[in-house]
Amino acid sequence: MEEQKKRIWVAVGVIENERGEILLAKRSADRHQGDRWEFPGGKVESGEDLLMALDRELWEEIGIRVLDCAPFMELCHDYPEKSVLLDIWKVTRFEGEPYGKEGQECRWVPLLRLHEYQFPDANSPIVQRLQQSIHRRI
Numbered sequence: 001m002e003e004q005k006k007r008i009w010v011a012v013g014v015i016e017n018e019r020g021e022i023l024l025a026k027r028s029a030d031r032h033q034g035d036r037w038e039f040p041g042g043k044v045e046s047g048e049d050l051l052m053a054l055d056r057e058l059w060e061e062i063g064i065r066v067l068d069c070a071p072f073m074e075l076c077h078d079y080p081e082k083s084v085l086l087d088i089w090k091v092t093r094f095e096g097e098p099y100g101k102e103g104q105e106c107r108w109v110p111l112l113r114l115h116e117y118q119f120p121d122a123n124s125p126i127v128q129r130l131q132q133s134i135h136r137r138i
Contacts, residue, residue, distance in 0.1 A: 007076070007083040011054040012041035014072055014126065015064070015091040015098065021108035022130065023098055024117060025062060037117040039088070039126060040098075040106075050087055058091070063101050068093035073129055077122035084122055 015023040024037040042057035044050060055066045072090040076083065100106045109117065114127050 005078070005081075005083045007085050009044040009085045009087065010041055011044050011050055011057055012039050012086050012088040012126075013054055013058050013066070013069070013091045014039050014088060014130065015058075015094065017108060019108075019110075021110050022114060023062070024107055024109050024114075025100060026105040027120070028102075028104060035118075036120050038120055038123060044087070051089075054089055054091075058094070061101060061104075062098040062106060064094040064096040064098050066091055066094055073126065075122070075125050079121065086122060086126075088126055 017023070023040065025040045027036050027038055040058055040061050041054065042061065044053040048056070051066070051069070054069065058064050058066060069089045069091045072088045074088065075086050077086065098106055111130055111133070114130060119127060
């Protein structure tokens with residue numbers, strides 16, 4: 001019988017600026033799904049609620065504090081070596097200027113160009129939903 005993989009709960013921020021661009025950060029080459037672009041975030045720690053985790057992770061990773069956010073979507077993805085539950089929030093107001101505190105490259109990307117970037121496999125539904133939202137605005 002196959003062993004059940006532990007599911008890792010991850011708080012993810014889809015951070016949008018006033019120009020409607022989305023912030024992406026590049027994963028370091030030595031990490032799982034390395035050298036790919038991602039929406040910043042990280043593991044929810046034991047005893048931590050989701051919004052605390054989102055704020056902490058975004059502070060640790062890119063130096064911003066969340067001022068306003070809303071649920072965007074939730075998804076599960078099974079990689080061969082692990083499972084993730086992504087709890088994705090749209091961050092529309094924040095304090096600070098985002099930068100790669102861990103040395104990672106960060107960049108603002110127009111919604112229409114998100115598909116040009118290589119993301120971790122679990123992130124494809126996020127990109128699709130964001131790009132569908134463009135067509136609803138037009």
